[in-house]
Amino acid sequence: xxxxxxxxxxxxxxxxxxxxxxxxxxxxxxxxxxxxxxxxxxxxxxxxxxxxxxxxxxxxxxxxxxxxxxxxxxxxxxxxxxxxxxxxxxxxxxxxxxxxxxxxxxxxxxxxxxxxxxxxxxxxxxxxxxxxxxxxxxxxxxxxxxxxxxxxxxxxxxxxxxxxxxxxxxxxxxxxxxxxxxxxxxxxxxxxxxxxxxxxxxxxxxxxxxxxxxxxxxxxxxxxxxxxxxxxxxxxxxxxxxxxxxxxxxxxxxxxxxxxxxxxxxxxxxxxxxx
Amino acid sequence: xxxxxxxxxxxxxxxxxxxxxxxxxxxxxxxxxxxxxxxxxxxxxxxxxxxxxxxxxxxxxxxxxxxxxxxxxxxxxxxxxxxxxxxxxxxxxxxxxxxxxxxxxxxxxxxxxxxxxxxxxxxxxxxxxxxxxxxxxxxxxxxxxxxxxxxxxxxxxxxxxxxxxxxxxxxxxxxxxxxxxxxxxxxxxxxxxxxxxxxxxxxxxxxxxxxxxxxxxxxxxxxxxxxxxxxxxxxxxxxxxxxxxxxxxxxxxxxxxxxxxxxxxxxxxxxxxxxxxxxxxxxxxxxxxxxxxxxxxxxxxxxxxxxxxxxxxxxxxxxxxxxxxxxxxxxxxxxxxxxxxxxxxxxxxxxxxxxxxxxxxxxxxxxxxxxxxxxxxxxxxxxxxxxxxxxxxxxxxxxxxxxxxxxxxxxxxxxxxxxxxx
Amino acid sequence: xxxxxxxxxxxxxxxxxxxxxxxxxxxxxxxxxxxxxxxxxxxxxxxxxxxxxxxxxxxxxxxxxxxxxxxxxxxxxxxxxxxxxxxxxxxxxxxxxxxxxxxxxxxxxxxxxxxxxxxxxxxxxxxxxxxxxxxxxxxxxxxxxxxxxxxxxxxxxxxxxxxxxxxxxxxxxxxxxxxxxxxxxxxxxxxxxxxxxxxxxxxxxxxxxxxxxxxxxxxxxxxxxxxxxxxxxxxxxxxxxxxxxxxxxxxxxxxxxxxxxxxxxxxxxxxxxxxxxxxxx
Numbered sequence: 022x023x024x025x026x027x028x029x030x031x032x033x034x035x036x037x038x039x040x041x042x043x044x045x046x047x048x049x050x051x052x053x054x055x056x057x058x059x060x061x062x063x064x065x066x067x068x069x070x071x072x073x074x075x076x077x078x079x080x081x082x083x084x085x086x087x088x089x090x091x092x093x094x095x096x097x098x099x100x101x102x103x104x105x106x107x108x109x110x111x112x113x114x115x116x117x118x119x120x121x122x123x124x125x126x127x128x129x130x131x132x133x134x135x136x137x138x139x140x141x142x143x144x145x146x147x148x149x150x151x152x153x154x155x156x157x158x159x160x161x162x163x164x165x166x167x168x169x170x171x172x173x174x175x176x177x178x179x180x181x182x183x184x185x186x187x188x189x190x191x192x193x194x195x196x197x198x199x200x201x202x203x204x205x206x207x208x209x210x211x212x213x214x215x216x217x218x219x220x221x222x223x224x225x226x227x228x229x230x231x232x233x234x235x236x237x238x239x240x241x242x243x244x245x246x247x248x249x250x251x252x253x254x255x256x257x258x259x260x261x262x263x264x265x266x267x268x269x270x271x272x273x274x275x276x277x278x279x280x281x282x283x284x285x286x287x288x289x290x291x292x293x294x295x296x
Numbered sequence: 297x298x299x300x301x302x303x304x305x306x307x308x309x310x311x312x313x314x315x316x317x318x319x320x321x322x323x324x325x326x327x328x329x330x331x332x333x334x335x336x337x338x339x340x341x342x343x344x345x346x347x348x349x350x351x352x353x354x355x356x357x358x359x360x361x362x363x364x365x366x367x368x369x370x371x372x373x374x375x376x377x378x379x380x381x382x383x384x385x386x387x388x389x390x391x392x393x394x395x396x397x398x399x400x401x402x403x404x405x406x407x408x409x410x411x412x413x414x415x416x417x418x419x420x421x422x423x424x425x426x427x428x429x430x431x432x433x434x435x436x437x438x439x440x441x442x443x444x445x446x447x448x449x450x451x452x453x454x455x456x457x458x459x460x461x462x463x464x465x466x467x468x469x470x471x472x473x474x475x476x477x478x479x480x481x482x483x484x485x486x487x488x489x490x491x492x493x494x495x496x497x498x499x500x501x502x503x504x505x506x507x508x509x510x511x512x513x514x515x516x517x518x519x520x521x522x523x524x525x526x527x528x529x530x531x532x533x534x535x536x537x538x539x540x541x542x543x544x545x546x547x548x549x550x551x552x553x554x555x556x557x558x559x560x561x562x563x564x565x566x567x568x569x570x571x572x573x574x575x576x577x578x579x580x581x582x583x584x585x586x587x588x589x590x591x592x593x594x595x596x597x598x599x600x601x602x603x604x605x606x607x608x609x610x611x612x613x614x615x616x617x618x619x620x621x622x623x624x625x626x627x628x629x630x631x632x633x634x635x636x637x638x639x640x641x642x643x644x645x646x647x648x649x650x651x652x653x654x655x656x657x658x659x660x661x662x663x664x665x666x667x668x669x670x671x672x673x674x675x676x677x678x679x680x681x682x683x684x685x686x687x688x689x690x691x692x693x694x695x696x697x698x699x700x701x702x703x704x705x706x707x708x709x710x711x712x713x714x715x716x717x718x
Numbered sequence: 719x720x721x722x723x724x725x726x727x728x729x730x731x732x733x734x735x736x737x738x739x740x741x742x743x744x745x746x747x748x749x750x751x752x753x754x755x756x757x758x759x760x761x762x763x764x765x766x767x768x769x770x771x772x773x774x775x776x777x778x779x780x781x782x783x784x785x786x787x788x789x790x791x792x793x794x795x796x797x798x799x800x801x802x803x804x805x806x807x808x809x810x811x812x813x814x815x816x817x818x819x820x821x822x823x824x825x826x827x828x829x830x831x832x833x834x835x836x837x838x839x840x841x842x843x844x845x846x847x848x849x850x851x852x853x854x855x856x857x858x859x860x861x862x863x864x865x866x867x868x869x870x871x872x873x874x875x876x877x878x879x880x881x882x883x884x885x886x887x888x889x890x891x892x893x894x895x896x897x898x899x900x901x902x903x904x905x906x907x908x909x910x911x912x913x914x915x916x917x918x919x920x921x922x923x924x925x926x927x928x929x930x931x932x933x934x935x936x937x938x939x940x941x942x943x944x945x946x947x948x949x950x951x952x953x954x955x956x957x958x959x960x961x962x963x964x965x966x967x968x969x970x971x972x973x974x975x976x977x978x979x980x981x982x983x984x985x986x987x988x989x990x991x992x993x994x995x996x997x998x999x
Contacts, residue, residue: 042800046814052829052875053817055839059832064556068536070837070853071845089337113731120728122921132729134981139740141932141980143953145359146960146973150743152367162375173739176732181925182884188921189891219887226819226883234822240360241367244324244375245352250822253333256355257824258479260332261552262533266832268333269825276820284813359961388964468852477946478954523858524836527946537837662963670770673947677859 056273059266067263082267091252096275098164099233099249103279105168106232107225110175115221118183119209123192140177144170145237152241162244170238175228182227186220187213222286226279233276249275322350323590323597326365327380329426329580330614331355335548338613346609347600349593358385365585369393374587377594379422383412383579386422388659394421395584400595402602404619408652413581416656422581423598426607426616428547429577430484431638433531433554433563438463438471438541449641451567453493453513456542460520463541472521473540476672477529481546483665486672488576488651489544490514493569496649497708499715502667502693503686510569511675511682518676526677535561546578547639548615551631558630565642572649574707575642579653580616649707656702667693693717751970762971766959775950780979782866782941782951783934786873790930791923793874794881799911802889812886819879827943830872834944859948869949872940877933881926888922889915924991931987932980952976 059067060083061076086092120126121133151170152161160166190213198208239251250272257268330339336355344351356364361381368374379386379394386394396419403410404424415421434448441462442448446455460472476482487498494510495501522528522540534540535553543550544566553561566575582601584594600606607618608625615631617639628636642648657664671689674680694717704715754761766772801812818826833839834856841853856864892915900910916923938953952972960969 038800041796042804042811045797045800046811048875049814049817052833053821055832056825056829068533068556068837070537071842072837072839074839074842085334089333113735116728117732120725124725126722126725129725132733135733135736135741137928137932137981137984138744138977139736140929141935141977142740142744143936143956143973143976145363145957146747146966146969147740147743148360148363149367149370149966150746151739152364153371154743156367156371156373169739173736176735178929180732181929182887185884185921185925186887186891189888189918216891219890223883223887226816227880230819233820234824236822236824237360240356241364244354247354256331256333256336256357257828259530260334262536264333265828269828273821273825277817280816280820281813284809284816359957362961362964469855478942480947522836522855523860524855524946526859526948527831527835527857527944537835539836659964662958663965666958666963669947674770677948 053273056266056270059263060270062263064261064263067266082263083271085264086253086267086271091247092249095247095249095252098243098246100275101164102168102171102239102248103229103232105164106171106175107228109168109172110179110228111221111225113172114176114179114224115183115217117180118185119187119213121180121184122187136177136180139173144174144235148238148241151238155242161242162246164246167239167242167246167248168232170242171232171235172228174235175224175231178227178231179224182220182224183217186217190216218286222283226283229279230276233279234272321590322352323377323593324375325351325353325378325380325597326361326376327353327355328358328361328382328385329355329380329616331357335614339610343601343606343609343613346606347597349596351597361385362388365389368587369585372587374585375589376585377588377590378597379583379585380425380580381583383422383581383653384657384661386581386583387415387655387657388661391415391417391421393586395586395588395591396420397423397584397595397598400598402599402620405621406619409579409619412579412653412655422583423602424619425580425582425601426610426614427577427579427619428616428635429575429639429642430481430488430544430546430566431550431563431635431642432566433535433543433545433550433561433634435535435538435541436560436562439562441466448562448564450645451564453517453567453569456567457513457516457520460517460542464520467541470520470522471541472517473528473531473534473543474518474521474525475528475531475543475545475549476525477527479529480525481549482672483668484546484576484578485544486668487654487665489566489574490569492574492576492649492651492707493567493571496571497704498651498654499693499697499704500708500711500718502717503690504718506571507686508682511671511686513569514672515676547631547635550635551615551629554631554634555629558634561634563634563638565638565645568645568647571707572647573642573645574649574651576651577653578616579619651707652705654702655705657696657700658702660696660700663696664693667696690717747966747970748974750967751974754967762967763975766955766968766971766975769955771950771955775952775955778949779935779937779952782870782873782937783931785866785870786877787927787930787934789870789874790878790881791927793878794885794926797878797882798885798889799915801886816879816883818876819883821876823876823939824943826872826876827940830868830875830940831943834868857944857946857948862948865945865948869941869944872944873934873937876940877930880933881930884922884926884929885919888919892918920991924987927987927991928984931983935976935980935983952979 058074058076061078061080062073063077063079063081066073066077121129155161155166194212195208198212203211234250236250239248243251253268253272257265330336336353340353344353365376368376398420400423402423409424413420413422413424441459443455443458443462446459463471474482490510491498491501491507495504495506501507524539528534530549531540531543531545532550532553535543536556566573582598584591588594602620604620604622607620607622611617611632612629615635617636643650654661654664667689671685674685675682697714697717701714703713704711708715751762752758797815801808804811836853836855844850845853856868896914897910900914905913936953937951941949941951942954956969956972959965959972
């Protein structure tokens with residue numbers, strides 16, 4: 022038994038803890054803040070030195086993009102593709118994650134390797150055969166076609182994340198439910214699914230963000246149905262500085278809104294998970 | 297259960313996918329040029345809006361541009377109506393994949409350009425579209441450090457180095473700027489400026505004694521060059537931020553500086569070496585892939601792009617100059633005026649030594665560039681022995697010339713068959 | 719349902735899907751790596767490995783992964799445990815910490831370049847507090863250490879959230895009773911972390927590490943933004959072969975080399991952090 026820590030050490034610990042949280046928040050937010058400063062600066066200011074550390078609220082660069090023809094439909098396409106990617110990757114990924122965690126079956130190792138392989142090979146190299154296939158099958162330049170490619174990128178995340186979380190749920194829990202008269206399916210739905218919701222959310226976030234930020238396939242596989250990223254990001258690096266930052270900012274915002282919207286599900290089952 | 301969900305998901309997805317595909321007959325203009333968002337917007341609003349049919353102008357990086365094009369060619373059905381790209385991009389394609397454009401009735405004023413556009417065949421594979429070049433630019437603050445007796449419009453490499461050294465000494469910082477970043481066009485400086493000026497050649501003289509001198513000068517210049525240049529790809533940024541005062545770059549990559557603060561910067565010709573004032577054009581062209589959905593409409597668009605008034609609008613939008621004879625109006629943007637004057641002085645200089653674009657390299661254009669970039673990185677950045685590096689890189693260059701059989705181009709003396717590396 | 723068939727039914731959709739959209743194009747591309755004009759050959763591999771930049775880019779990629787991933791793992795673990803014991807503001811803090819997830823690597827490269835470049839924010843701040851009298855050139859070839867540090871910082875900033883989210887979800891599954899019991903027996907916070915959190919978190923740790931390491935070998939955009947041409951990595955060389963040199967055989971060979979490295983390190987991680995069958999409890 023250790024001696025109960027004195028209130029002093031406890032307070033010091035709390036202060037250290039609080040300081041740590043604040044510091045880490047600042048570490049994450051600092052660069053974002055600088056992005057905002059540059060986004061809300063006039064072209065002249067973006068190029069000056071020393072740089073201002075307080076935004077001057079010049080919205081010229083932002084307005085340039087908002088007046089850009091086709092922004093809205095590109096935004097709509099991006100959301101559709103990302104949403105579809107999210108649904109597809111969870112629907113086909115989660116069952117596989119469950120299988121990996123609960124069963125020993127022949128070919129399990131090969132299957133895991135297939136999943137990992139997918140993530141370890143650069144998509145831009147695969148784009149040519151994929152594009153040929155899509156043009157031949159009519160999937161070319163459709164929301165679905167692009168979502169299928171993005172699902173390929175996202176599905177390893179969803180399989181592995183759900184796998185690791187299913188592995189964290191004791192099999193006994195499920196077995197207990199079976200003895201109480203649940204079928205395998207209903208035990209899964211009533212007992213396991215609620216527990217796994219945070220993990221599903223995590224992989225949903227990944228899927229959404231991966232699809233949202235993917236440039237190459239989007240640029241090759243969509244023509245009329247451009248996504249926002251293909252529309253903006255791929256030409257940003259050649260654009261003047263102030264527009265670079267404004268464009269970068271516009272791309273970041275919807276992704277942040279999405280994460281904000283689903284963040285509570287990461288904790289939704291907190292109470293249950295901690296029984 | 298989840299499998300059924302899956303099927304349902306796909307079905308609804310198909311519905312979304314289909315409903316999003318509307319019928320549109322716009323000509324898809326697939327371009328590697330005018331990519332910066334502002335230029336792309338200007339292309340759409342000021343250049344292409346005057347065309348009678350609809351045009352969907354989509355600029356792309358080289359990677360997606362080529363991948364999409366190849367996919368369409370391979371599958372035999374396409375959506376791309378008109379291609380816009382650099383001479384080198386077209387040279388890397390199979391001429392059979394581009395529709396012959398002889399019967400179009402439009403071509404460049406320069407026969408040299410029209411010859412290049414045949415890509416070694418007997419027919420026009422692309423139509424020269426617009427041209428630019430590489431020039432020098434400087435912050436006016438640097439002018440007071442010009443070496444005594446130096447004329448900014450007739451600088452030599454020695455004077456340029458001395459100038460950069462003076463600025464370095466006065467400010468305590470190396471202020472020469474060079475686009476040696478990942479997207480920078482440094483290889484063009486070696487191929488079109490340094491080598492012609494010092495060796496009167498590019499391929500034949502690659503490893504000559506004159507070339508050793510050229511690289512020694514390059515090293516000297518580099519010692520007064522902002523070392524962050526390995527991150528610089530668009531020198532207008534460093535001009536504007538003040539990180540560099542004297543720079544070399546593509547005219548359209550300097551334009552923003554002149555347009556934003558015309559009074560702060562000057563444009564001037566590239567310097568001269570012992571063998572003259574080497575410089576090189578940039579040539580962009582328009583082509584129609586054999587998979588174009590409506591060839592007639594595409595041809596109509598190419599004709600429209602070649603009209604004098606369209607060419608002037610293009611100049612305003614992209615800072616690329618016309619290739620047909622036009623009377624330039626007086627109210628051009630500052631960047632166009634500055635660059636135009638510098639190019640005119642460069643071409644009219646008594647010691648002008650204009651080079652041509654590499655021709656006949658086919659898809660080895662990238663390998664050709666890599667020889668020069670590698671040489672630069674090894675000699676200048678890694679400090680390796682010049683003679684040894686040149687002798688090694690020479691093998692690679694000779695191999696490329698052998699494989700492609702490309703004959704010499706100016707300023708190299710003409711060759712029978714593949715251009716030899718001497 | 720037949721229990722022997724069930725796992726196969728569960729993995730069927732994803733397998734079919736990946737066969738169609740990954741394996742099929744992958745085989746086509748990979749075949750290019752082994753062919754040059756006339757049939758099977760290892761010429762592409764010889765070419766890319768023999769190129770003078772290959773050892774440099776290999777070294778850079780491995781060093782960067784070795785420097786970045788352990789820091790990210792430690793940081794993500796720290797953040798996840800901090801979030802876990804938080805009573806108020808948990809939502810907000812977690813949200814803030816996951817923000818970098820939504821930022822593409824291109825945008826992240828832009829942001830960090832704006833910080834480190836000569837006329838950037840870092841010089842502004844250092845100048846304002848009087849630490850320097852003239853802007854320092856951080857990203858130059860004379861200071862390769864600083865370039866490396868800048869890239870590593872940007873990567874840590876951008877990609878730690880991926881691990882954090884996986885770990886947070888995993889920690890949420892550890893029953894609170896374990897901690898309560900440990901506390902009754904007088905285990906300090908460090909002991910609780912080592913004896914309860916770490917072992918029970920093993921599946922999530924494994925996943926987070928594997929994914930992060932694979933992504934670390936594919937690092938590209940941030941490196942290109944900050945390191946310019948100074949810091950070649952395997953992926954930048956791959957793209958150079960594919961899109962500058964138009965040599966898809968060599969590009970495929972490079973990609974297969976990256977793939978091999980990824981698989982090798984994945985196997986190591988899987989072995990070290992083996993997850994017992996069924997559950998870890």
